[in-house]
Amino acid sequence: MSLPFYVSPEQLMHDKREYALKGISRGRSSVVLEYADGVLLVAENPSASLSKLGEIYDRIGFAGVGRFSEFDQLRKLGIRYADVKGYSYSRDDVRAKALANSYSQAIGEVFTREMKPLEVEIVVAEVGDDKLAGHEQNAIYRVQFDGTISDHRGYCVIGGTVEQLQSYLQTNYKEGLPLGEALRLGKTALERAVNGDAKIGPQTLEVCVLERQRPGRKFRRLSADETRGMLGT
């Protein structure tokens, strides 16, 4: 009988980490920004039908980067989680924090137990509702391939190599931007990504908003025409 190879846990985690990061950095990045009347989600996406952004619930949106099949599966799990919770309790009980925590646990579990980690990074964004006392604030959570969870104010970037985008937003992001300006800022930030195009046309931009003033389901996908009009191109 041959002895199994010994691999130290450090080495194992390191390898998995490298593997996941490599997979994620192959894809293009996404940006989530708070603007005056809600939360804006922007992704560079050459495909018009394979979405990277999606609606989870009334006030919650989803953005994923990396391997499509994996983050799309996570998106669907999020919808199932949210709909069951909203059905068995109330619609206002469905919150981004609990959802992001569930994502974090599930993704972390895969990272430690499975041979292959998920090659994804996701954002769960929630827009506040002025009519619900205590729920007025927006919330943005990022969950990484190993389950690491972090919360963000103002903006959040996901993708393999996000340092340039992040530093760009750090200098240029302002609170209370109108939607058009926030969209232009998001687009210019994405153009700085290592893997992205230097000039992103409106047809390769996927744009969704969570609109604070909208009654009920606040998620809305912007059409290419609308995006074009807003960018003034």
Place this chain on the structure above:
Amino acid sequence: MLFGSKYHGSSFSELLDTEFPYLRLERRLDSLAPNALAQSGLPIPHGTTVLALKYGAGVVVAGDRLATEGYRVASRDVQKVYATDDHSLIAIAGAAGPCIEMAKLLRVELEHYAKIEGEPLELEGKANKLSQMIRANLPAAMQGLVVVPIFAGYDPRRRTGRVWKYDITGGRYEEAEYDSSGSGSLYAKESLKKAWKPGATREEALRMAVQALMDAADEDRGTGGIDLKRGIFPTISVCGSEGVIAVAETEIGEIHRSLLETSRGAA
């Protein structure tokens, strides 16, 4: 989270059946003897008269507000007309509890499908899904918890309003003109039969709906009329290409007054 879930489809009710059966009413009834609930004589509120009719630009869906427990009033302002999404409505008649639950479930079902798949079901697909939900309710129906809704909406592909009626087995029948369900439905249908015409305007259609509900309330003790003292009006919604729009109570009150004047003038 639902990692390792056995269910991977796009239907919310199937997800509940597979993963959360304790949330479904039918499963709770399994242990009851046949007809036990009906024989127990326990009061179960019932909703009474709802109707839907097609007009030129879409459909009008209306319902009275009364729920009864036998001869007693259970509630004077129950809601029986629900938007299930932007372009469809359900109007419920039967045992109030399971009825309202089914309307809620259908709404989540349609929203769930649209979110998972990235596009909504066709109107006919929605009507068919409701069929399956009513069929799943059959054990409850045998216990006396009957749900007989009307489903209506605007079909953007065919550019027309459409109306479906159902039976307790989930049988689904598309109606060309109008339908009504519940204890006062006979009288409402008689009324609509006389007034209905193809290509009616919104105003004409609303008058037909209010008149039909007034006629039903006049003849059927289980149907609530317009309660001016408490300010309780029927629920009425219209649905055309621009989606579901609830009709304001002031407008319903206006139509009611004008109908009363017309009938006084005729007498």
